[in-house]
Amino acid sequence: MKVLITGATSGIGFDTGIKLIERGHFVYFTVHREEQIKTVVGHLKKLHLLDGASVFQLDITQEKDRKLIYDLEVDCLICNAAIGYGGSILDIPISSLEDNFQVNVFSNIKLIQMYCGHLFLKKKTGKVVVISSIAGIIPIPFLGSYCATKAALISLTTCLKKELKLITDDIKIKLIEPGIFNTGFNDVMIENREESSYFEDLEPTLTELEKSLFSLLGYNRTNSIVKKIIYAVESDSNRLIYSAPFLQKTIARIYSFFR
Numbered sequence: 001m002k003v004l005i006t007g008a009t010s011g012i013g014f015d016t017g018i019k020l021i022e023r024g025h026f027v028y029f030t031v032h033r034e035e036q037i038k039t040v041v042g043h044l045k046k047l048h049l050l051d052g053a054s055v056f057q058l059d060i061t062q063e064k065d066r067k068l069i070y071d072l073e074v075d076c077l078i079c080n081a082a083i084g085y086g087g088s089i090l091d092i093p094i095s096s097l098e099d100n101f102q103v104n105v106f107s108n109i110k111l112i113q114m115y116c117g118h119l120f121l122k123k124k125t126g127k128v129v130v131i132s133s134i135a136g137i138i139p140i141p142f143l144g145s146y147c148a149t150k151a152a153l154i155s156l157t158t159c160l161k162k163e164l165k166l167i168t169d170d171i172k173i174k175l176i177e178p179g180i181f182n183t184g185f186n187d188v189m190i191e192n193r194e195e196s197s198y199f200e201d202l203e204p205t206l207t208e209l210e211k212s213l214f215s216l217l218g219y220n221r222t223n224s225i226v227k228k229i230i231y232a233v234e235s236d237s238n239r240l241i242y243s244a245p246f247l248q249k250t251i252a253r254i255y256s257f258f259r
């Protein structure tokens with residue numbers, strides 16, 4: 001399969017790309033910023049995997065970048081790119097909230113519309129794998145913006161699957177719900193927050209608490225979730241949701257049952 005991954009410079013996206021090449025697929029590693037191309041190419045060279053890959057810039061928010069890949073032959077699209085803003089709902093600037101939705105939700109949906117509508121429906125085959133998060137099921141105070149984008153992705157992807165089922169069984173839609181992994185993403189998100197006027201006194205304690213909680217619960221290796229993404233990419237089943245690690249997945253299930 002030819003698989004395109006967005007935001008594949010590091011973390012879950014990069015690790016998934018490596019595994020996919022090792023399993024014989026061809027991977028388009030797309031990166032946010034041009035200077036990241038060199039880094040990814042360097043890593044792939046070291047691993048002797050460059051033949052199975054193509055690396056280029058795709059800022060998913062940019063129409064000109066999305067247009068460049070319009071005619072690219074792709075069998076599977078993995079929507080992995082994301083950003084996160086921290087901050088209380090009372091404090092967060094609406095511009096940050098908009099930016100968060102622009103990247104995590106609207107741009108991903110634009111890519112899905114493009115590939116599903118233009119390519120997959122015509123080819124009568126194709127897969128879309130959307131990386132959401134357990135944070136889309138369990139809202140985390142002071143990370144509400146990020147959680148809301150991931151919850152929106154869960155709803156939209158579920159509807160997409162139900163709608164497509166009415167016209168075709170050939171296109172598979174998959175939703176990935178990772179738990180916490182120490183990729184650096186969560187640290188940036190915690191740092192990435194506006195000073196609070198309403199929670200000023202709590203601010204230092206909150207930041208420390210969030211950091212310790214994430215590093216305590218977070219997994220250093222991404223292999224459990226990468227394994228699930230690979231299942232999703234290669235599976236011809238109609239199963240929608242794939243989640244890992246097991247403990248966090250179970251907690252999320254129990255939470256959604258009782259809430």
Ligand SMILES: NC(=O)c1ccc[n+]([C@@H]2O[C@H](COP(=O)([O-])OP(=O)(O)OC[C@H]3O[C@@H](n4cnc5c(N)ncnc54)[C@H](OP(=O)(O)O)[C@@H]3O)[C@@H](O)[C@H]2O)c1
Nearest residue numbers: 007010011012032059060080081082133178180181183185
């Ligand atoms: N780590 C976790 O605990 C966790 C848990 C649940 C879900 N997830 C999800 O897993 C996915 C991968 O996250 P990760 O943990 O592996 O962190 P990561 O390595 O930081 O991956 C996020 C990637 O998205 C890229 N990106 C941001 N804005 C973009 C844009 N406009 N266009 C294209 N790419 C853009 C980032 O590039 P820059 O570095 O240049 O910004 C980065 O390469 C995300 O969807 C995240 O929400 C992560």
